[in-house]
Amino acid sequence: MFEQLGLIGCGLMGGSFALAMKKAGLVKRVVGYSKSPSTTDRARQLGVIDVEAPSALLAVAGADIVLVAVPVAATEATLKSIKHLVTPQMLVMDVGSTKADVVQAARRALRDQVGSFVPAHPIAGREVSGVEHADPELYAGRQVILTPTERTLAAHLRCAEELWTRLGCRVTSMAPEAHDAAFAAVSHLPHLLAFAMMQSVIRQENSDYILSLAGTGFRDFTRIAASDPKMWRDILRANREEVLVQSRLFQEALQAFEHAIQADDDQSLEDMLTLASETRAHWRMGALRKHKAA
Amino acid sequence: MFEQLGLIGCGLMGGSFALAMKKAGLVKRVVGYSKSPSTTDRARQLGVIDVEAPSALLAVAGADIVLVAVPVAATEATLKSIKHLVTPQMLVMDVGSTKADVVQAARRALRDQVGSFVPAHPIAGREVSGVEHADPELYAGRQVILTPTERTLAAHLRCAEELWTRLGCRVTSMAPEAHDAAFAAVSHLPHLLAFAMMQSVIRQENSDYILSLAGTGFRDFTRIAASDPKMWRDILRANREEVLVQSRLFQEALQAFEHAIQADDDQSLEDMLTLASETRAHWRMGALRKHKAA
Numbered sequence: 001m002f003e004q005l006g007l008i009g010c011g012l013m014g015g016s017f018a019l020a021m022k023k024a025g026l027v028k029r030v031v032g033y034s035k036s037p038s039t040t041d042r043a044r045q046l047g048v049i050d051v052e053a054p055s056a057l058l059a060v061a062g063a064d065i066v067l068v069a070v071p072v073a074a075t076e077a078t079l080k081s082i083k084h085l086v087t088p089q090m091l092v093m094d095v096g097s098t099k100a101d102v103v104q105a106a107r108r109a110l111r112d113q114v115g116s117f118v119p120a121h122p123i124a125g126r127e128v129s130g131v132e133h134a135d136p137e138l139y140a141g142r143q144v145i146l147t148p149t150e151r152t153l154a155a156h157l158r159c160a161e162e163l164w165t166r167l168g169c170r171v172t173s174m175a176p177e178a179h180d181a182a183f184a185a186v187s188h189l190p191h192l193l194a195f196a197m198m199q200s201v202i203r204q205e206n207s208d209y210i211l212s213l214a215g216t217g218f219r220d221f222t223r224i225a226a227s228d229p230k231m232w233r234d235i236l237r238a239n240r241e242e243v244l245v246q247s248r249l250f251q252e253a254l255q256a257f258e259h260a261i262q263a264d265d266d267q268s269l270e271d272m273l274t275l276a277s278e279t280r281a282h283w284r285m286g287a288l289r290k291h292k293a294a
Numbered sequence: 295m296f297e298q299l300g301l302i303g304c305g306l307m308g309g310s311f312a313l314a315m316k317k318a319g320l321v322k323r324v325v326g327y328s329k330s331p332s333t334t335d336r337a338r339q340l341g342v343i344d345v346e347a348p349s350a351l352l353a354v355a356g357a358d359i360v361l362v363a364v365p366v367a368a369t370e371a372t373l374k375s376i377k378h379l380v381t382p383q384m385l386v387m388d389v390g391s392t393k394a395d396v397v398q399a400a401r402r403a404l405r406d407q408v409g410s411f412v413p414a415h416p417i418a419g420r421e422v423s424g425v426e427h428a429d430p431e432l433y434a435g436r437q438v439i440l441t442p443t444e445r446t447l448a449a450h451l452r453c454a455e456e457l458w459t460r461l462g463c464r465v466t467s468m469a470p471e472a473h474d475a476a477f478a479a480v481s482h483l484p485h486l487l488a489f490a491m492m493q494s495v496i497r498q499e500n501s502d503y504i505l506s507l508a509g510t511g512f513r514d515f516t517r518i519a520a521s522d523p524k525m526w527r528d529i530l531r532a533n534r535e536e537v538l539v540q541s542r543l544f545q546e547a548l549q550a551f552e553h554a555i556q557a558d559d560d561q562s563l564e565d566m567l568t569l570a571s572e573t574r575a576h577w578r579m580g581a582l583r584k585h586k587a588a
Binding site for chain 1: 417418419421436437439466476477479480481483484485486487488489490491492493494495496497498500503504505506507508509510511512513514515516517518519520521522523524526527530531534537538540541543544545546547548550551552555556558560563564566567568569570571573574575577579580
């Protein structure tokens with residue numbers, strides 16, 4: 001399907017994409033670049049990329065598909081640095097967890113070449129990072145959200161849809177703003193709460209002792225708190241308004257529980273717990289039960 | 295080791311204890327009682343208990359070990375109902391997630407027989423309940439916290455320690471109040487936050503659509519929100535003061551993140567995320583790194 005993938009950022013997300021593309025037979029060659037030369041080197045040793053490029057621009061030279069898999073805050077500078085070699089025939093995608101900021105960055109950086117850009121968010125990830133953890137199966141069975149700009153070329157959008165589908169993903173399109181509002185609720189806020197849960201324990205006397213008592217519930221609840229802090233600093237900043245809205249809504253929900261506990265209002269407490277428990281028990285990842293509005 | 299286990303409450307926790315005791319060859323017979331006759335019946339059909347008792351009192355008759363595995367709010371009434379057949383030779387334990395209230399309930403209910411009672415909290419559980427999910431391996435490799443009263447007989451405490459150790463558990467003793475403070479932090483609060491996370495999403499327009507976008511982070515973060523609502527209503531009430539303290543501390547930690555995000559204070563944000571991430575990444579379940587104080 002493609003001759004040459006230009007991979008900018010050979011970490012967990014980028015490396016896994018390269019491996020998945022090769023495994024699916026969708027690309028012949030992968031030319032890779034990472035900011036850290038040791039990462040690029042390691043990616044080649046591990047067979048994640050075939051050729052090391054000395055710059056982002058040179059990773060793009062001769063590519064018919066480009067994946068920008070860098071921290072969201074670095075998207076604009078990265079796109080600017082490759083702009084001169086982006087062609088209308090080239091499909092350029094990212095994998096960032098926020099999309100409104102990425103779309104704005106792409107408009108500013110790519111200008112008249114922005115039609116080549118299809119913003120993508122594969123709902124996949126792990127609490128570990130680095131090319132060592134790159135996994136050809138990381139994206140299999142996951143959802144991918146595409147948030148095309150008003151100037152994205154339809155042919156590139158269709159091509160991106162087909163590509164991710166062939167990697168085993170279910171593909172959806174959304175407006176960037178709707179994406180960011182929804183993911184503030186189901187991804188960014190849970191990460192923030194997990195980080196805050198850890199901080200809340202760490203700040204206490206005997207925190208090591210307390211942590212030694214924690215069991216499987218705590219383990220799963222806080223798993224995402226081990227995620228990469230720099231990446232999450234950038235996501236929380238990039239989607240600041242929506243994250244703060246969700247944090248407020250969450251605290252209102254938490255305070256409703258506190259009030260029921262304080263007021264000995266057993267019935268309200270049980271009703272709230274029951275609705276939460278039943279909703280979660282019936283939830284299945286990626287299953288849309290009824291779609292009230294997009 | 296024991297002749298006859300009197301099991302009061304044949305649900306997930308009680309049923310798993312009976313199966314584990316049998317599997318380890320630690321008991322010959324299990325006489326079981328549940329409030330719901332259909333549960334008792336099912337427990338016998340599944341081989342979790344050998345004999346159905348028509349009342350809690352009759353489940354205790356002839357037992358040398360009794361496990362009370364009922365919701366914490368029902369502990370006092372249950373202990374009162376069996377008091378007349380509790381003997382000084384009999385080991386009586388519970389498996390409740392809160393301990394100060396259980397110890398008080400035991401003092402009131404058992405009076406001069408309270409020396410037989412060893413309050414126990416195995417750090418095990420699942421988000422599903424019912425005897426159908428009883429599992430002889432539920433307790434294997436888990437911690438068990440014993441919170442003896444000032445009148446618990448030393449011989450019973452030693453016996454309880456040995457029993458849980460032989461079921462593959464690591465056994466610790468704590469004061470009931472210290473137990474409740476620590477578990478408010480690492481168990482009760484995370485559950486409350488997971489329930490509040492679900493409520494926060496449910497209260498929003500498009501909640502079904504938003505939930506359809508959620509991935510593995512959300513899945514693990516909210517797993518415990520599917521837990522039994524009645525059981526958690528009782529735990530949150532029984533340990534109300536400590537839970538509210540922890541909820542306040544958590545909201546302070548969350549608000550510190552909000553302030554750093556709002557103030558564009560990248561360094562503070564990154565520092566807080568890094569400490570949380572590193573602490574969680576190095577945490578291992580049940581591993582005590584350094585014990586500042588008990």
